[in-house]
Structures are given as structure tokens and as C-alpha cells.
Amino acid sequence: MKCSKCHSDNPANSAFCAKCGTKLFPLEGIGHMQTETIEEPKEQLTIGSTFAGRYQIIEELGKGGMGKVYKVLDKEIDERVALKLVNPEIASDEKTIERFRNELKFARKITHKNVCRMYDLSKEKGTYYITMEFVPGEDLKSTLKRVGHLSIGKTIFIASQVCEGLAEAHHLGVVHRDLKPQNIMLDKKGNARIMDFGIARSLKGKGVTTEGMIIGTPNYMSPEQVEAAKVDQRSDIYSLGVILYEMMTGTVPFDGETPLSIALKHKTEKPRNPRELNEQIPEELNRVVMRCMEKNREDRYQSVKELLSEVSSIEKGLPTTDMTLPEKRPTAPVGMTRKFRIKKLLIPASVVVAIAFIGIAVLRFTPLLEILGVSSSPPPSSKTEETAAIKKEKKTVEPKVKAPQKPVKSQAKPQKTEKRKVDVSSKLNLGIEAFNREAFDECVQQMEAVLKLDPQNTSAQYFLSEAKKRKEQEHTGLEIRDKFKLAQKAFQQENYQQCIKEAREILKLYPNNTQAKRLLNLAMVKIAPEYVKIFVKQYIQSVNNQSVLEFYRKNCSPQLFPRVRKDIESMSRSYDELQAEASNINVQFKRINLTEVSFFQRISGMSREDGRRKVVFEGNVRWEMRKRGNIWKIIRVNSSSSEKK
Numbered sequence: 001m002k003c004s005k006c007h008s009d010n011p012a013n014s015a016f017c018a019k020c021g022t023k024l025f026p027l028e029g030i031g032h033m034q035t036e037t038i039e040e041p042k043e044q045l046t047i048g049s050t051f052a053g054r055y056q057i058i059e060e061l062g063k064g065g066m067g068k069v070y071k072v073l074d075k076e077i078d079e080r081v082a083l084k085l086v087n088p089e090i091a092s093d094e095k096t097i098e099r100f101r102n103e104l105k106f107a108r109k110i111t112h113k114n115v116c117r118m119y120d121l122s123k124e125k126g127t128y129y130i131t132m133e134f135v136p137g138e139d140l141k142s143t144l145k146r147v148g149h150l151s152i153g154k155t156i157f158i159a160s161q162v163c164e165g166l167a168e169a170h171h172l173g174v175v176h177r178d179l180k181p182q183n184i185m186l187d188k189k190g191n192a193r194i195m196d197f198g199i200a201r202s203l204k205g206k207g208v209t210t211e212g213m214i215i216g217t218p219n220y221m222s223p224e225q226v227e228a229a230k231v232d233q234r235s236d237i238y239s240l241g242v243i244l245y246e247m248m249t250g251t252v253p254f255d256g257e258t259p260l261s262i263a264l265k266h267k268t269e270k271p272r273n274p275r276e277l278n279e280q281i282p283e284e285l286n287r288v289v290m291r292c293m294e295k296n297r298e299d300r301y302q303s304v305k306e307l308l309s310e311v312s313s314i315e316k317g318l319p320t321t322d323m324t325l326p327e328k329r330p331t332a333p334v335g336m337t338r339k340f341r342i343k344k345l346l347i348p349a350s351v352v353v354a355i356a357f358i359g360i361a362v363l364r365f366t367p368l369l370e371i372l373g374v375s376s377s378p379p380p381s382s383k384t385e386e387t388a389a390i391k392k393e394k395k396t397v398e399p400k401v402k403a404p405q406k407p408v409k410s411q412a413k414p415q416k417t418e419k420r421k422v423d424v425s426s427k428l429n430l431g432i433e434a435f436n437r438e439a440f441d442e443c444v445q446q447m448e449a450v451l452k453l454d455p456q457n458t459s460a461q462y463f464l465s466e467a468k469k470r471k472e473q474e475h476t477g478l479e480i481r482d483k484f485k486l487a488q489k490a491f492q493q494e495n496y497q498q499c500i501k502e503a504r505e506i507l508k509l510y511p512n513n514t515q516a517k518r519l520l521n522l523a524m525v526k527i528a529p530e531y532v533k534i535f536v537k538q539y540i541q542s543v544n545n546q547s548v549l550e551f552y553r554k555n556c557s558p559q560l561f562p563r564v565r566k567d568i569e570s571m572s573r574s575y576d577e578l579q580a581e582a583s584n585i586n587v588q589f590k591r592i593n594l595t596e597v598s599f600f601q602r603i604s605g606m607s608r609e610d611g612r613r614k615v616v617f618e619g620n621v622r623w624e625m626r627k628r629g630n631i632w633k634i635i636r637v638n639s640s641s642s643e644k645k
Contacts (some may be wrong), residue, residue: 116196130195179239227267431450440468440471484502484506549568
């Protein structure tokens with residue numbers, strides 16, 4: 001089997017190229033297909049332009065192997081949608097187009113809050129495109145690249161929503177088959193939407209893929225997909241297990257230099273335990289992930305509803321586990337001490353009754369004995385003996401009073417410390433979750449509260465700093481967005497000078513804004529003909545004012561100026577009082593920064609030989625001009641005269 005990329009030979013049963021790792025598609029069973037020429041769009045889709053007479057381009061959202069995705073305004077319904085433009089070389093394959101038809105057909109069946117809606121598959125001048133629901137936010141993969149791994153609460157929150165969306169799809173008999181973080185969009189509230197059912201296949205119907213063909217992304221591919229075996233809903237469960245693994249640890253379970261090596265690891269190797277990478281993962285959730293990633297599909301969860309039930313029960317148990325354990329620790333020593341004392345004081349009941357009876361009798365008859373002059377205890381022999389007796393009595397009493405106070409003091413501090421730790425941990429987790437869902441004001445509030453309790457907390461310092469930066473960027477982004485809307489509106493109204501002004505204001509705030517640069521260039525192209533006409537008039541005035549040499553010195557490239565200077569100085573030696581006029585000015589753009597200007601020119605002057613006015617030059621002049629930054633320079637001059645003296 002020959003690789004389509006590097007053209008190296010591979011065994012007939014190979015799934016990936018052994019040399020470059022490209023997917024291999026078997027030719028057996030593929031019938032003859034009629035070739036259709038796909039006309040590539042002559043102009044790139046630029047901001048402000050309209051595609052298919054209906055979709056106005058707002059911005060480019062991203063690109064991939066299948067093509068580019070744009071955020072567009074559907075003028076007919078006045079709503080923002082996403083438009084996926086399929087690469088012409090891919091669209092020429094009927095199998096691929098059939099797959100996209102399935103994307104629309106299957107995805108339209110699924111109406112769920114956690115599944116991105118698909119609208120239409122159409123063709124415009126030989127170019128296929130798909131329209132779908134626009135979800136403001138970013139995909140899960142981008143979030144993981146930005147923040148590393150997610151908290152346990154956030155992981156379960158996203159996993160639950162993905163499970164609900166998949167459950168609806170599986171109920172309708174649709175398997176995704178390419179579930180990965182890139183296909184899970186998170187809106188600004190943190191809610192998840194599953195996207196791209198482009199290679200989904202109905203469980204009840206016949207698929208479009210050739211038997212034995214491998215479809216999926218190696219990092220998230222189930223073992224049965226690696227074998228090109230029959231795929232069902234349990235394959236999606238395996239992929240979701242890999243996504244859970246990555247959300248909690250920040251890394252995929254298997255990685256390698258080529259797609260083939262990664263796919264084989266999914267088939268043969270056991271993944272590393274997630275708790276080895278993140279000790280905060282609960283044991284129950286750890287077991288769930290490992291069960292999702294079982295090699296044998298019979299050992300996995302058999303349905304997404306079963307998995308969702310397991311995840312929901314773990315979510316309910318999380319707050320109790322986190323909050324109750326620290327509070328129980330101070331009470332354990334007290335309980336042990338009490339039990340120990342009770343055991344030491346065990347006395348038979350008859351002895352206790354006898355001692356109590358004697359004590360009562362002594363207390364009642366002691367005053368009467370004192371009146372009669374009879375003492376119940378012998379008198380002290382001297383003051384020294386009396387003092388010693390008092391001290392001895394104090395020594396025996398003091399331990400009984402102070403002993404209970406020591407444990408009370410020792411118990412108070414741990415309780416306060418534990419409570420502070422719990423508050424810090426709780427507020428820190430709330431702040432991080434707020435950061436992940438881009439609620440930066442809430443994040444700042446929580447992190448400032450953490451730093452009041454623990455001023456040296458480095459995590460709180462980091463997230464507080466990052467949240468403030470993001471707030472500032474968000475504010476700048478809103479300002480840029482407003483200016484961009486004004487610039488775009490000015491462009492649509494053909495007020496190009498205003499558009500250029502707004503675009504330049506955006507570039508002052510954010511010099512690398514590609515959208516503003518594109519809009520500025522488009523507006524410059526629109527006003528360039530008028531600008532060039534003014535430029536030619538300035539040239540004619542410079543000839544009439546006898547300052548043409550200064551004009552060329554300012555507006556020529558350094559390489560061209562020496563030759564032009566030589567020609568002008570030669571003309572000046574022969575003629576005085578030069579007069580010029582221009583007509584038929586024409587502008588033609590070769591590229592956005594390269595243009596050709598042509599015009600008819602007539603120059604006359606006073607001859608130094610006889611003092612008569614004569615025609616110096618009459619004919620066509622062509623300038624080739626290049627834009628460097630915001631300045632146009634003449635880089636080449638050609639002329640063809642009907643009469644030249």
C-alpha cells in the first residue's frame with residue numbers, strides 16, 4: 001500500500017505509514033469515481049467581504065486539515081453563525097463530501113443543549129461549506145493548554161455535560177467516533193457543547209467509510225478503532241475516559257513520535273494511574289477513568305447513562321469529603337483520655353455506697369464533735385507542722401484544678417488552624433474555578449480573601465495577578481471590538497478614510513491585531529486609485545516647479561534613484577522652464593503591496609540652443625510601486641515615447 005504523502009510502500013494491512021505516520025486508506029472496494037474540477041476561490045475570504053451572497057465575514061476562527069472556519073453574519077436572518085469552508089483538494093473526494101453530508105444528517109437529529117446545532121451543507125462556485133451554530137468561547141484543548149489541568153469540580157462539571165450530550169446522540173443511534181477536546185467547545189459560562197459529527201456513523205444504518213478504514217484521532221482513539229473493527233457507543237466512552245484523564249492530569253495517557261506509535265499504545269499498553277500525576281484525584285473518580293479506558297469494551301461502562309450516574313454520585317460526595325475530615329481530628333484525643341480515666345476508676349458498687357455513707361456521717365457530726373471539744377483529727381504539734389499541712393493540701397488540690405485546663409488550651413489552637421486552612425482551601429478552589437470560567441472579578445475577590453488569611457500563599461498571588469491581567473485584556477478587547485465594529489461599518493458604507501482611522505487606532509492599542517491589519521489594507525486598496533492620482537499630480541507639479549529631482553529623491557527606492565537622477569540632470573542641461581501634463585491615469589494591483597501605475601505624459605521645455613519651446617517627451621509612462629509600511633515607493637520606471645528629443 002503506497003502512502004499518499006511520502007509515497008513509500010507499506011504492507012497491505014497497515015493502518016499508518018511506517019515512515020511518516022500518515023493514515024493509509026485501502027483501495028479495495030473503492031469503485032471508479034468521476035472526477036470533478038473544483039474551482040478554487042479567486043479571492044481569499046477577507047473581513048467585511050460577503051460569501052455566497054449571504055454570509056458576511058467577521059473573523060477567522062481557526063483552520064485545520066479539513067479547511068477554515070469563519071465567524072460570519074447571515075444577512076438573511078441577521079444572526080451570527082459559524083461557516084466551515086472545505087479545502088478544494090478535500091472536497092474533490094466524493095467520500096469526504098458524503099461524510100460531510102452525514103455530519104449534517106446525523107447532527108440535525110440531535111437537539112440538545114450540550115450539542116452544537118448544524119444548519120446546512122451547500123456549494124458555492126465549486127466550494128463546499130457547512131453552516132453551524134456559533135458558540136462564543138474556546139475549545140477544551142485551548143483551555144487545557146492555557147491552564148494546565150482543571151480542578152476536580154470543574155472536570156466533573158464538564159464531563160457531566162458531555163455525558164448528557166452523548167447520551168442523547170447514542171439514544172438516536174449516532175456514535176461520534178472522533179471525540180476529543182478540540183471538538184468540545186466551552187462557552188463563557190463554562191458550559192460544554194459537543195461539535196463536529198463529521199465522521200459519525202449511524203448505529204442503525206450503513207456507514208460511508210470503507211470496511212477496514214481507520215477513522216479518529218490517535219491520542220483519543222479506542223483499541224477497536226486501531227484495529228479498524230466495528231465501533232459502537234463504548235468507543236466514545238473510551239475517548240471520554242482519555243479526555244477525563246487529560247482534564248485531571250494535564251497530559252494524555254499515551255504519546256509518541258508518530259500517530260502509529262500512539263495508536264499501538266492504546267491497543268497494547270496500560271495507562272499510568274492518574275493519581276500518580278495528581279494526588280488530589282478522588283479514588284472513586286480514578287476508578288471511573290480507568291474503567292472507561294479498559295482495552296476490552298465489555299469491561300467498560302456499557303452506556304453513557306451508566307457513566308453519568310457514577311460521575312453524579314461522585315460529585316455529590318465531594319463537598320462532604322473535603323469539609324468534615326479536618327473538624328473531627330481535635331476531638332479524638334479527648335475521647336481517648338476520658339475512656340482511659342474511666343477504666344482506672346472502676347470500683348465495686350458496695351464499696352462506693354459504704355464510702356458515701358461514712359462521708360455523709362462525718363460531715364454531719366463534725367460540728368457537734370467540735371462543740372464538745374472532740375476533734376476528728378489530731379491537732380498540729382506546731383506552726384511549722386500546720387504550714388506544712390496547708391502546703392501539702394494545696395499541692396494535692398492544684399493538680400485537680402489545673403489538669404483539665406491544659407488539654408482545653410492545647411485543643412483550641414488546632415481548631416482555629418484547621419478552620420483557617422479549610423477557609424483558605426475553599427476560597428482558593430472557588431477562585432480557581434472562577435478563573436477557569438473567565439469570571440475574573442469573582443476570582444480577584446476570592447484570591448484577595450485568601451491573601452488576607454494567608455499572605456504568603458503563592459497560588460493566590462499568581463491567580464490574582466493573572467486575573468487582573470485578564471481583566472485588563474478583556475477591557476482592551478472590548479475597546480478594540482467597539483472600534484473594529486466602527487471600522488467595519490465605515491468600510492461597508494465606503495467611508496474608507498474613517499475605516500483607516502479606526503483601524504490605525506486599534507493597531508495603536510494592539511499592534512499585532514491581524515483583523516485590523518487586513519481591514520486597513522482593504523481600505524487602503526479601495527482608496528489607492530485616488531491616492532495614486534494625487535501622487536501623479538504631485539509629480540506633474542514638481543516638474544512645473546523645477547523640483548522633479550527632489551520628488552524622485554523622496555519617492556524612489558535607493559536602487560532606482562541614481563538612474564533617474566542621471567536622466568533628469570541630462571534633461572536639465574538641454575532644457576529650461578519644463579512644463580508637464582498627465583492624462584489617462586490607470587492603477588492595477590498585482591498584490592496588496594505591489595501596484596502598477598500607468599499614464600500618458602507630455603513634457604515641454606525651453607531649448608538652451610535656440611531659446612524655443614520644444615517637446616521634450618510625449619508618450620506612456622509606467623511606474624511599478626511597492627508599499628513598505630504605510631509608504632509607497634517607485635521601484636521601476638518604464639517609458640515608451642511617440643516622440644523624444
